[in-house]
Amino acid sequence: MMFNREKILEVCEKMSQNTLMQTLEIEYIDAGEDFLTAKMPVNPRVHQPMGLLHGGASVALAESVGSAASVMFIDSATQEVRGIEISANHLKSKKEGTVFATAKIIHKGRSIHLWEIKITDEEGSLISLCKLTNMVLSRK
Template sequence: MSFDKEKVLALCNNWSKNTLMGTLEIEYIDAEEGMLKARMPVNPRVHQPMGLLHGGATVALAESVGSAASLMFVNPEKQEVRGIEISANHLKSKREGIVYGTAKIIHKGASIHLWEIRITDEEDRLISLCKLTNMVLSRKR
C-alpha cells in the first residue's frame, strides 16, 4: 500500500470535527511516512491568565498530532490508538500567531509507538519539545 498524503490529511481533519482539536482550531497541514504536521492559532482561546500560550494547549496539540500520526501505521477498522504517556518541556513563550506541531516517529513497534513532537513558531523557533507514547489496541466491536 502506498502512502497517500491527501488521504491522511483529509482523514485527520475530518476526525477532528466536533472534538477538542476543532475547539482549539488544530488543522493537519502536512504528512509523509513517519511524520505528521499540524498548526494551531495562538489567541486568547489558548492563553493562560498571563496572556501566554497555555502549556496544556501546547500538550493538547502535541498529543493530537502524535496520536493522529500513529493512525498512519494501523488499520483503523481493526485497531485503535491510545496515548499512554506524554512529556513536555516548554522552552519559549508565545503570545500570538501560529504554532506548529510536527510529530516524527522514533519507534514503531507492533503495540507501542514512540513519537517526538516539536512545537515551533512561524520562525521555526522551538517552543516546546514533547515525547508521546501510544499503545496500539485491537478494536473492540
C-alpha cells in the first residue's frame, strides 16, 4: 500500500468527530510511514485544579494519537484497534499554549503494536513520555 499523508490525516480527523478527541480539540497535523503527530491546546478545558495540564488529558492525547497511528497499519474493513495498556511519565508542567504528541512505532506485529509517544511543548521540551500497547482484532 502506498503511503498517503493527506489521506491519513483526513481519516484521523474524520474518526475524531463527536468524540473525546474533538472535545479536547486534538488535531492531527503530520504523518509518516512510521509516525503520527497531533496537537492539543493547553487551556482551562484540560487543566487540573492548580491550573496545569492534567495528566489525564496528556494520556488521552497519547492514546488518541497512538491508536490512530495503529489504524495506518491495518485493514480497517476487516480489523480494528484496541488500546490495552498505556503508561505515562509526566516530566514537566504546562499552563498554556500547545502540546504536540508524536507516536513512533516500536513493534509492529500482526496482533500487537507497541508505540512510544512523546508529548512536547512549542520549544520541543519533553512534557510526558508514554508507551501504548494496542491489540489488533478482527472486526465482527
